[in-house]
Every structure is written in structure tokens, then in C-alpha cells.
Amino acid sequence: xxxxxxxxxxxxxxxxxxxxxxxxxxxxxxxxxxxxxxxxxxxxxxxxxxxxxxxxxxxxxxxxxxxxxxxxxxxxxxxxxxxxxxxxxxxxxxxxxxxxxxxxxxxxxxxxxxxxxxxxxxxxxxxxxxxxxxxxxxxxxxxxxxxxxxxxxxxxxxxxxxxxxxxxxxxxxxxxxxxxxxxxxxxxxxxxxxxxxxxxxxxxxxxxxxxxxxxxxxxxxxxxxxxxxxxxxxxxxxxxxxxxxxxxxxxxxxxxxxxxxxxxxxxxxxxxxxxxxxxxxxxxxxxxxxxxxxxxxxxxxxxxxxxxxxxxxxxxxxxxxxxxxxxxxxxxxxxxxxxxxxxxxxxxxxxxxxxxxxxxxxxxxxxxxxxxxxxxxxxxxxxxxxxxxxxxxxxxxxxxxxxxxxxxxxxxxxxxxxxxxxxxxxxxxxxxxxxxxxxxxxxxxxxxxxxxxxxxxxxxxxxxxxxxxxxxxxxxxxxxxxxxxxxxxxxxxxxxxxxxxxxxxxxxxxxxxxxxxxxxxxxxxxxxxxxxxxxxxxxxxxxxxxxxxxxxxxxxxxxxxxxxxxxxxxxxxxxxxxxxxxxxxxxxxxxxxxxxxxxxxxxxxxxxxxxxxxxxxxxxxxxxxxxxxxxxxxxxxxxxxxxxxxxxxxxxxxxxxxxxxxxxxxxxxxxxxxxxxxxxxxxxxxxxxxxxxxxxxxxxxxxxxxxxxxxxxxxxxxxxxxxxxxxxxxxxxxxxxxxxxxxxxxxxxxxxxxxxxxxxxxxxxxxxxxxxxxxxxxxxxxxxxxxxxxxxxxxxxxxxxxxxxxxxxxxxxxxxxxxxxxxxxxxxxxxxxxxxxxxxxxxxxxxxxxxxxxxxxxxxxxxxx
Numbered sequence: 001x002x003x004x005x006x007x008x009x010x011x012x013x014x015x016x017x018x019x020x021x022x023x024x025x026x027x028x029x030x031x032x033x034x035x036x037x038x039x040x041x042x043x044x045x046x047x048x049x050x051x052x053x054x055x056x057x058x059x060x061x062x063x064x065x066x067x068x069x070x071x072x073x074x075x076x077x078x079x080x081x082x083x084x085x086x087x088x089x090x091x092x093x094x095x096x097x098x099x100x101x102x103x104x105x106x107x108x109x110x111x112x113x114x115x116x117x118x119x120x121x122x123x124x125x126x127x128x129x130x131x132x133x134x135x136x137x138x139x140x141x142x143x144x145x146x147x148x149x150x151x152x153x154x155x156x157x158x159x160x161x162x163x164x165x166x167x168x169x170x171x172x173x174x175x176x177x178x179x180x181x182x183x184x185x186x187x188x189x190x191x192x193x194x195x196x197x198x199x200x201x202x203x204x205x206x207x208x209x210x211x212x213x214x215x216x217x218x219x220x221x222x223x224x225x226x227x228x229x230x231x232x233x234x235x236x237x238x239x240x241x242x243x244x245x246x247x248x249x250x251x252x253x254x255x256x257x258x259x260x261x262x263x264x265x266x267x268x269x270x271x272x273x274x275x276x277x278x279x280x281x282x283x284x285x286x287x288x289x290x291x292x293x294x295x296x297x298x299x300x301x302x303x304x305x306x307x308x309x310x311x312x313x314x315x316x317x318x319x320x321x322x323x324x325x326x327x328x329x330x331x332x333x334x335x336x337x338x339x340x341x342x343x344x345x346x347x348x349x350x351x352x353x354x355x356x357x358x359x360x361x362x363x364x365x366x367x368x369x370x371x372x373x374x375x376x377x378x379x380x381x382x383x384x385x386x387x388x389x390x391x392x393x394x395x396x397x398x399x400x401x402x403x404x405x406x407x408x409x410x411x412x413x414x415x416x417x418x419x420x421x422x423x424x425x426x427x428x429x430x431x432x433x434x435x436x437x438x439x440x441x442x443x444x445x446x447x448x449x450x451x452x453x454x455x456x457x458x459x460x461x462x463x464x465x466x467x468x469x470x471x472x473x474x475x476x477x478x479x480x481x482x483x484x485x486x487x488x489x490x491x492x493x494x495x496x497x498x499x500x501x502x503x504x505x506x507x508x509x510x511x512x513x514x515x516x517x518x519x520x521x522x523x524x525x526x527x528x529x530x531x532x533x534x535x536x537x538x539x540x541x542x543x544x545x546x547x548x549x550x551x552x553x554x555x556x557x558x559x560x561x562x563x564x565x566x567x568x569x570x571x572x573x574x575x576x577x578x579x580x581x582x583x584x585x586x587x588x589x590x591x592x593x594x595x596x597x598x599x600x601x602x603x604x605x606x607x608x609x610x611x612x613x614x615x616x617x618x619x620x621x622x623x624x625x626x627x628x629x630x631x632x633x634x635x636x637x638x639x640x641x642x643x644x645x646x647x648x649x650x651x652x653x654x655x656x657x658x659x660x661x662x663x664x665x666x667x668x669x670x671x672x673x674x675x676x677x678x679x680x681x682x683x684x685x686x687x688x689x690x691x692x693x694x695x696x697x698x699x700x701x702x703x704x705x706x707x708x709x710x711x712x713x714x715x716x717x718x719x720x721x722x723x724x725x726x727x728x729x730x731x732x733x734x735x736x737x738x739x740x741x742x743x744x745x746x747x748x749x750x751x752x753x754x755x756x757x758x759x760x761x762x763x764x765x766x767x768x769x770x771x772x773x774x775x776x777x778x779x780x781x782x783x784x785x786x787x788x789x790x791x792x793x794x795x796x797x798x799x800x801x802x803x804x805x806x807x808x809x810x811x812x813x814x815x816x817x818x819x820x821x822x823x824x825x826x827x828x829x830x831x832x833x834x835x836x837x838x839x840x841x842x843x844x845x846x847x848x849x850x851x852x853x854x855x856x857x858x859x860x861x862x863x864x865x
Contacts, residue, residue, distance in 0.1 A: 051086035060086040101127075132159035160806065165196040176240070187215025189498055198240070199498040204252040205438075205488030211240070211250075211500060216262055218247040226255045227286030228270030234286065244288060252488070253302030258309070259288070264295035266309060274305040275334035276320030282334065291319075292336055303348035309336065314358050316343040347385045347392075349437075354392060356382050362394065376423060388437035393444075394423065399430035401444065401473075409440045410471030411455035417471065426473065438487030443494075444473065449481020451494055459490035461504030465551070465567040465849070503569075529840040534779075534827040535584030535632075537848040540591065541570070544838065546577035548591065548620075552850035556587040557618025558602030564618060568849025574620065584827075585632030585680075590639070591620065598627040598639060606635040607666035608650030614666065624668060633680030633730075639668065644690060646672040654683040655714035656698030662714070672716050681730030681778075686737075687716065692723035694737060702733045703764035704748030710764065720766065731778030736785070737766065744773040744785055752781045753812035754796030760812070770814055779826040785814065790836055792821040800829035802844035 054065030067084045101110045107127040128134060132141060133148040143155035168180035177188040178196045189199035198219065203211040208222035208229055219240040220229035227234050230243045250259040256270030256277060267288040268277040275282055278291040300309040306320030316339040323333035346355040354364040360380040365373045376382075384395040391405030391412060402423040403412040410417050413426045435444040441455035441462060452473040453462040460467055463476045482494040490505030532541040538552030538559060549570040550559035557564050560573045582591040588602035588609060599620040600609040607614055610623045627647075630639040636650030636657060647668040648657040655662055658671040675695075678687040684698030684705060696705040697713040706719045727738040734748030734755060745766040746755040753760055756769045770793075776785040782796030782803060793814040794803040801808050804817045823834040830844030830851060842851040 051084075062086055132157070165190045184498075185214055187213035187217055197499065200495050200500050201483075201498070202249060203484060203486050203493065203495060203500055204250050205486050205491055205493065206252040206254055207489045208252055208257075209488065209491070209493075209502070210243075210252045210257055210259070212247050214498065216246050216248065218243040218245070218250060218259065220257075226271035226284050228252070228255050228257050230257060230269040230286070230288050232287045249300060251300050251302040253307070254304045256302055256307075258291075258300045258302045258307050260297050260300055264297055264312075266291045266294070266297040266300055268302075268307065274321040274332050275323075276302070276305050276307050278307060278319035278334065278336050280334045294336075299345070301346045301348055303353070306332075306348065308346040308348055308353070308355075310343050310346065314342045314344065316340055316346065316355070345385055347387050349387050349389055352387065352390075352392070354385055354387060356385055360397065364392070384434055386435050386437045388440055388442070391437065391440075392423075393435045393437050393442060395432045395435060399432050399447065401426045401429065401432040401435070403442075409456035409469050411437070411440045411442055413442060413454045413471070413473050415472045434485060436485050436487040438492060439489045441487060441490075441492065443476075443485045443487045443492045445482050445485045445494075449483070449496070451476045451482045451485055453492060459505040461487070461490050461492045463492055463503040463569065465569045465571060466565060529834050529838055531581055532823070532825055532832050532834055532840060533582045533584040533589075534825040534830060534832050534850070535589065536586045536827050537830070537845075537850045538566075538584065539825075539832055539842075539850055539852065540582040540584045540589050541832075541840065542579045542582055542591075546579050546594070548573040548576065548579045548582070550589075551852045553587075553848035556603035556616050558584070558587050558589050560589060560601045560618065560620050562619045566848050568846075568852065570852050581630065583630050583632045584825075585637070586634045588632060588635070588637070590623075590630045590632055590637055592627055592630060595625070596627055596642065597625045598623045598630060600637070603635070606651035606664050608632070608635045608637050610637060610649040610666070610668050612666050629677065631678055631680045633685070634682045634732075636680060636683075636685075638678045638680050638685060638687075640675055640678060644674050644676065645670055646675045646678060646687065648685075651683075654699035654712055656680070656683050656685050658685060658697040658714070658716050660714045677728065679728055679730040679778075681735070682732040682780075684730060684733075684735075686728045686730045686735050688725055688728050692725050692740070694719045694722070694725045694728055696735070699733070702749035702762050704730070704733050704735050706735060706747040706764070706766050708764050727775060729776055729778040731783065732780045734778055734781075734783075736769075736776045736778045736783055738773055738776060741771070742773055742788065743771045744769045744776060746778075746783065749781075752797035752810050754778070754781050754783050756783060756795040756812070756814050758812045775823070777824045777826055779831075780828040782826065784817075784824040784826060784831070786821050786824060789819070790821055791819050792817040792824060792833065800845035802826060802829055802831050804831060804843040 051060065051063060052065060052067045053063065055063055063086050101107050108129045110127050132144060133146060134144065141159040144159045145155040148157045165178060166180060166182035168178060170178045175196045176198045179186065179188040182190045184190060184199060187199055189197045199214045200211050201214045203209065208220060208224060210218065210220045212218050220231065220243050221237045221240050224236055225234055229237055231237065231241055246261045247259050248262045250257065256268060258266065258268045260266050268291050269285040269288045272282050272284050277285055279289050296312045298310050298312045306318060306323060309317050317336040318339050319333045319336045321332045323337050342358045344356050344358050352364055352366055354362065356362055360382055362376040362382040363373045364376055381397045382394055383397045386393050388411060391403065394402045396402065402425050404420045404423045407417050407419045412420060414424060431447045433445050433447045435442065438461060443451065443453045445451055453476050454470045454473050457467050457469045462470055464474065482496045484495040486493050491502055492504050493500060493502035528543050530542045530544045532539060535558060538554065539550065541549045543549060550561065550573050551567045551570045554564050554566045559567060561571055578594045580592050580594045582589065585608065588600065588604065590598065590600045592598055600623050601617045601620050604614050604616050609617060611621055626641050627639045628642045633656060636648065636652065638646065638648045640646055648659065648671045649665045649668045652662050652664045657665060659669055674689045675687050676690045678685065681704065684696065684700065686694065686696045688694055695716040696719050697716050700710050700712050703710055705713055707717060724740040725737055726740050729736050731754065734746060734750065736744065736746045738744055746769050747763045747766045750760055750762050755763055755767065757767055772787050773785045774788050776783065782794065782798065785793050787793065794805065794817050795811045795814050798808055798810050803811060805815055820835045821833050822836040825832050833841045835841065
């Protein structure tokens with residue numbers, strides 16, 4: 001240490017020994033520019049610094065309001081106090097945050113702050129600059145293990161997590177499990193390119209969720225105030241947490257959980273006020289405890305204050321409140337007691353319990369002192385039961401669905417809110433297979449794996465992207481057959497493809513909610529997508545069966561579902577199955593059917609729908625016939641007819657319609673012939689003719705027309721003399737095009753590197769960017785292209801992760817994103833793509849649910865990886 005520093009701190013060392021030690025020094029007097037008592041230095045030309053006035057003035061290093069050396073505070077790298085002369089008094093080592101870079105004490109910087117809110121040129125709490133390999137996960141890093149080697153420990157040389165599924169290392173940033181192999185069906189499931197994920201077989205939900213993987217591991221998350229998760233604590237758990245191994249069945253009650261292990265033993269934990277755990281006490285248990293020594297338990301049902309269980313010989317046992325009849329009353333039991341024989345299934349809730357006997361007959365009994373069993377009707381063909389707080393649901397062996405009880409929220413599904421006292425068939429379908437009743441909401445599954453929901457929807461538990469109650473079963477697209485459905489308190493979900501999806505009230509980690517931009521492609525749906533188009537914060541897509549789907553922002557009715565309510569999961573638009581192509585603009589949509597008819601909906605302030613008005617339309621409206629292709633700009637639309645004629649309508653402020661004027665057109669107007677493709681940018685248009693020439697018109701302020709100038713063109717103008725162009729696409733203010741030899745060319749605005757030429761300079765003429773490309777997509781301020789080998793490449797603006805490279809950093813040259821892509825569409829802040837296997841992928845911003853995965857406080861479909 002420098003002599004001057006030693007002299008300066010020497011008077012304080014004795015006092016430091018009296019007042020503090022490094023291990024237990026309080027932090028409440030720490031000097032911090034962001035602390036409440038910190039006052040910025042002021043102009044001292046007319047102010048005299050006064051030490052001890054609790055004002056930090058120019059010339060002072062600190063001022064804590066007194067002239068005594070008090071108990072020192074412990075900074076991140078040393079012990080320091082404010083001395084009697086209002087100067088910082090250091091301890092054994094230097095102080096991080098004193099504006100002095102003490103390199104002899106390993107400081108790399110000292111910006112006078114002592115917190116983790118660093119800027120690019122500032123410091124962390126350790127007064128070190130953020131860097132890969134310093135064991136601190138900085139902004140932009142997904143891991144930091146203290147080195148910069150690719151040592152297969154989950155962190156690579158760039159401090160980005162290695163998502164190597166099957167390497168035996170749990171890489172938390174991208175994996176939920178890793179058992180050292182890449183084989184499915186053992187509890188740990190592989191996912192191409194995105195690590196290893198849990199593979200579930202059964203789930204049960206109440207205020208908390210319990211789930212079992214295929215290899216018998218038990219996981220839990222959610223409410224845990226009475227230890228009902230079984231993790232040994234009463235702490236709320238935000239993400240799936242492993243509880244134990246060797247389980248086969250689980251039932252989540254209101255505040256307790258009961259489960260059966262693979263060896264036939266039964267275990268319980270959680271709230272135990274009425275002996276509902278069955279361990280002989282009324283003591284709450286925070287971890288699983290075995291109940292009885294029996295090893296032949298077959299099923300178990302946890303209720304509010306009691307538990308039912310059936311053994312392999314069909315004997316029914318109960319414990320907790322009203323468990324058995326003592327000759328006068330039904331009373332509680334702290335251990336399992338035998339009820340009677342021959343039961344196959346039990347359901348219990350607040351007021352009523354019900355069960356199916358092995359002969360198929362259905363019985364109910366009140367949860368109270370009488371506890372008298374009553375047979376429901378005379379039928380003996382019941383196969384599945386479930387109940388909510390005061391209503392019941394059941395399925396017969398012929399696949400029909402029946403409900404009865406309270407119906408305040410339409411939970412009976414009969415289209416009314418009128419209560420029913422006897423089982424009533426819902427609809428005429430005969431392929432219902434299972435059902436689960438939540439708190440006034442219901443989810444059911446058919447034999448096809450299709451999922452339906454109805455009832456209360458205040459938390460979005462119906463999964464349709466709204467909070468509107470439904471009084472009849474409504475189909476919920478989960479894109480692939482569900483294996484199990486489940487419902488709890490404000491939550492619903494399914495298991496499909498061995499993965500858990502939930503929606504409604506949050507019982508899980510918010511890190512899976514897409515509040516922030518998703519910066520890597522995420523598979524959204526399985527193999528069923530034909531065409532997709534990204535609008536401004538919304539998407540329109542056509543499935544392989546010809547049905548039309550939409551999701552995201554809907555302020556102008558651009559989704560076409562007859563409302564202006566945004567949807568954060570895909571919803572089917574109408575019931576037609578003859579859609580063939582869609583194009584999404586800023587806030588309007590146009591689409592083609594297989595018969596060549598053209599349809600439009602959404603924003604129409606400039607006549608961009610082409611229906612002769614400027615009135616918005618919230619459902620598809622037919623505009624014309626005989627069309628073969630359509631494209632949308634910001635507020636204008638162009639379409640080709642099968643005879644090669646080109647038609648345009650909508651906004652025309654920059655002559656983007658190409659009709660020689662700047663007058664908007666409220667209806668399709670022919671502007672040329674001989675064209676075979678066209679693309680609309682923000683305020684300019686580019687097109688190809690059948691002879692391979694490229695033509696452009698409209699706004700040209702950034703050279704986006706490619707004619708060497710910046711003057712707008714009011715009619716189609718040929719760009720260059722080449723006749724080997726095969727593809728052209730207009731972005732906001734730039735253009736990209738392909739030639740027959742696979743070379744990619746770009747021109748126009750380049751502030752964010754969207755031309756891909758490693759500069760940010762505009763180009764007024766076509767400039768070659770690369771070769772071996774098959775298609776390209778020019779977006780707002782970024783560009784995508786697909787090469788002949790199916791790899792996707794991207795460059796340009798990336799502030800929302802819309803490029804999909806895992807960062808939010810602009811890219812000036814083509815960068816590979818991933819393999820297997822066939823089609824890409826993008827808008828200002830998000831991207832959607834279809835792979836060659838028909839799967840749909842999304843990434844970027846999710847501000848309006850445009851990723852179709854999840855949206856903050858609007859309860860929607862969520863994937864537990």
C-alpha cells in the first residue's frame with residue numbers, strides 16, 4: 001500500500017478494530033450514489049462546504065451528518081467509514097465505489113458506484129469490468145464458469161450455455177434434465193437443438209401442481225404455504241422442483257398431496273388439521289411420509305380435509321374428516337379406515353364425494369356427518385368422473401358427456417347458467433374420454449385427443465386467449481393430441497407429446513412467460529403449417545388442411561375473428577378449409593382461397609382493403625375473384641391475376657400504387673401487365689415480369705428502387721437491364737432480390753446493416769451480397785435468406801432478437817441461424833418461419849402475443865419445455 005494511504009488510514013485502524021470486523025459489519029451507512037442520503041455535488045462558488053451537515057458537498061468524500069468515526073460499513077472489497085474530516089477512511093483493503101481505481105488491489109475500474117447496474121463503460125459491485133470468464137453472469141451472457149474454454153461443463157468460450165443434450169451435465173440455461181443420453185421415454189426427453197426436457201406422464205393440480213415423469217420422478221410447483229409441494233419448506237415455488245423418485249400416481253388436494261409409489265406404498269404431505277394425511281397425527285408435513293405399511297394401493301384422491309384410496313382388490317379406504325361411521329355419526333380418522341368393497345374410482349371436493357363401483361354404478365354422498373351414499377339413477381355404465389366445488393361431471397362407457405349441479409358460470413356446458421339437479425347429457429358426441437373439473441371451469445378430452453374447455457374464464461383458464469366465460473364446450477387448439485387434461489384453481493392444462501402445457505393463473509416460473517423478447521427460435525406447432533405471414537405484432541397462417549389461423553395484435557380487426565381483442569394463442573378464423581395464401585400488412589390482412597377469390601380485413605383508413613370504403617372490417621370480406629397472388633405494404637395492397645395483370649389499391653402518398661398519381665384508391669385498379677410476382681414495402685413496390693426483368697416504383701428517398709437515384713417513381717420503372725431475376729422482396733426502405741444463378745442482391749436503406757454488405761451505408765444500386773440462396777425476406781430494417789441447403793441466414797436490426805441468433809445485437813453480414821427452414825416471414829420486431837417438416841417457429845418480441853406462446857397477464861397456452 002502507498003505510504004500516503006497508510007498515513008491516512010492509520011488513525012482509524014485502532015478504531016476499526018473496536019467497531020467492526022470484516023464478517024459482520026453493517027451496510028446501512030455505505031456511501032452509494034444511489035442511496036437515499038446521497039446528494040449530487042453542487043456549485044460551491046457561493047457555498048462553503050460544512051463537514052457533518054449531512055450534505056455531500058464538493059471537496060468532501062462523504063458526509064454522514066456527524067464528526068465522529070462511527071462503526072464502519074463493509075463494501076464489497078473492504079471496510080470503510082466516513083472520517084471526522086468528511087473523508088473516506090479505508091480499512092485493510094481499498095474501497096470499491098470511492099472513485100479511485102486501486103489496481104494494486106485488483107480493481108479494473110471504479111466509477112464511484114457500488115451496485116450491479118453498470119453501463120457498458122462502468123463497473124460491477126466488485127469494481128471489475130464485465131467479461132466472459134470472470135465468474136459473473138453479465139448482460140448478454142447465459143453462463144460464466146470462470147474460464148473461456150469449451151470444456152463441456154455447460155459454458156462455452158463466449159459464456160453462452162452449451163445446450164448439449166445427453167452430455168450428462170445439467171445446463172440450467174437451456175435444460176431441465178440431462179441423464180447422459182439422448183434417448184426419450186426415460187423421463188428426460190430430447191429436443192432438437194434446444195437441450196433436454198422433462199417427459200411427463202401424469203399431472204394433478206389444485207392451488208399447486210404435482211407432476212410425474214415417465215421414469216417416476218415427482219415434480220411440484222406453485223402454492224406451498226402448508227408444505228403441500230413436499231420439498232421440505234413452505235416457500236412458494238415458481239418453477240418445477242424435483243420432490244422425489246419412484247412415484248406412479250399423484251393427487252393434489254386443496255392444501256395437501258397424496259401419492260402412490262411404484263412399490264404400491266402410499267405417501268402424503270402438507271396440511272393435516274383433520275388427519276387428512278393419515279399418518280396418525282394432525283401435524284403438517286413438509287416432506288412425503290409413508291401412510292400405513294400396505295403395499296397394494298391402486299389409486300388415491302386428495303380432497304379438502306380428507307383422502308380416499310382404493311386398493312388393488314377394489315377395497316375403499318378413507319382418512320381425515322368424516323372418514324368412517326362410529327354407529328351414530330361419521331367422524332374423522334387419523335389413519336386409513338376401511339369403508340367397503342368394490343370401487344373403481346373416487347372424486348371428492350368441497351361438499352360432495354362421488355364414486356364409480358366396479359359394476360359401473362355411480363354413487364354420491366355429502367361431505368358431512370350423515371355421509372349417506374346415494375345411487376345416481378339406475379344406469380351402470382359410468383366410466384369417468386370429476387367434480388368442482390358444487391357441480392359434477394361424468395362420462396359414460398358409450399362416450400357421452402353428462403353434468404349436473406350449480407351452473408353460475410356455465411360450468412355445466414349446457415349453454416345456460418341454470419342449475420340442474422340430475423345428470424344431463426351435453427351435446428350428442430359419443431367420443432369423450434376424460435374430464436377434469438377445476439374451480440367453476442372444466443376441461444375435457446375426446447378420444448381423438450382434441451381438447452375442449454368451458455365455464456368461468458376470469459384467469460384465462462379456458463385457454464382461448466380471452467377472459468370471457470363460455471357456457472358450452474369450445475374446442476381449444478393444442479395442435480397435437482392431448483394425452484391428459486387437468487384443471488385446478490384458476491388453471492388448466494394438458495400433457496401432449498409428454499410435455500406439460502398450462503394456462504390461466506400462474507403456478508410456474510415467470511421466466512417462461514414471454515414478457516421479454518425471445519431471442520432464439522422456439523418451435524410453436526407440429527407438422528401442419530402451409531403458409532404464414534407476419535404483420536405488425538400479429539400473424540396470419542394457413543394450415544395444411546386449408547384452415548385459417550391468427551394471433552397477436554387485433555386493434556383494427558386484423559385477425560379477422562370478428563373482434564378487436566388480441567389473441568396470444570392461435571385461433572381459427574371461421575370454419576372454411578379452402579384458404580391457400582395470406583399476406584399481413586401493418587394492420588390489415590389479405591388472403592386468397594383456392595378458387596382465386598380475394599378476401600381482406602383489418603385497418604382500412606386508406607382504402608387498403610379495396611372494398612370501396614375506409615371503414616375497418618373485423619372479418620374476411622370478399623374483394624374480387626381471379627387472383628393468383630397478393631402482397632401488403634404499410635397501407636397499400638397489390639395483387640396479381642392469373643393473366644399477369646397487376647392491380648393496386650390503398651395509400652398512394654409516394655406513388656406506391658404505380659398509377660402515375662399520388663391519389664389513394666379505395667378499390668383495385670389495374671396498373672400493368674406481364675408480371676409474375678410483386679412485393680409491397682412500406683411506401684414502395686417492386687415486381688418481376690415474366691421476362692426476368694425487375695421493376696420498381698414509389699418512394700425512393702433511400703435508394704430502395706435501385707435505379708441509382710433518390711427520386712420517387714410514379715409508374716413501374718425497369719431497374720437495370722438484367723433479365724435473370726427470379727425473386728424480389730421489398731422491406732420498409734430497402735429491397736433484396738435473387739438471380740437465377742443463386743446470387744443475392746440488395747439496395748436501399750442500410751442504417752442497421754440490413755443490406756448485409758458489412759457497412760451501414762445506403763446503396764442506390766443493386767449490390768451483390770452472397771450466393772447459393774433460394775429465397776429471401778426483407779423486413780422493416782432486417783433481412784432473412786434461405787440457402788439451397790435449407791439453412792436460414794439473417795442480418796440487420798436485432799433490437800428485439802428478431803434475427804433469432806440468441807442476441808439483441810445488430811448484424812452487418814449474413815449470419816447462420818439454423819438448418820431445415822423452408823419459409824420465413826418477419827415484421828418490425830418478430831419473426832415466424834416454417835421448416836421443411838411443416839413445423840412453425842417463432843422468435844423476437846411478444847408485446848402483443850404475436851409469438852403465440854404466452855403473453856404476460858393474458859393467460860394463454862404455455863409450454864414447460
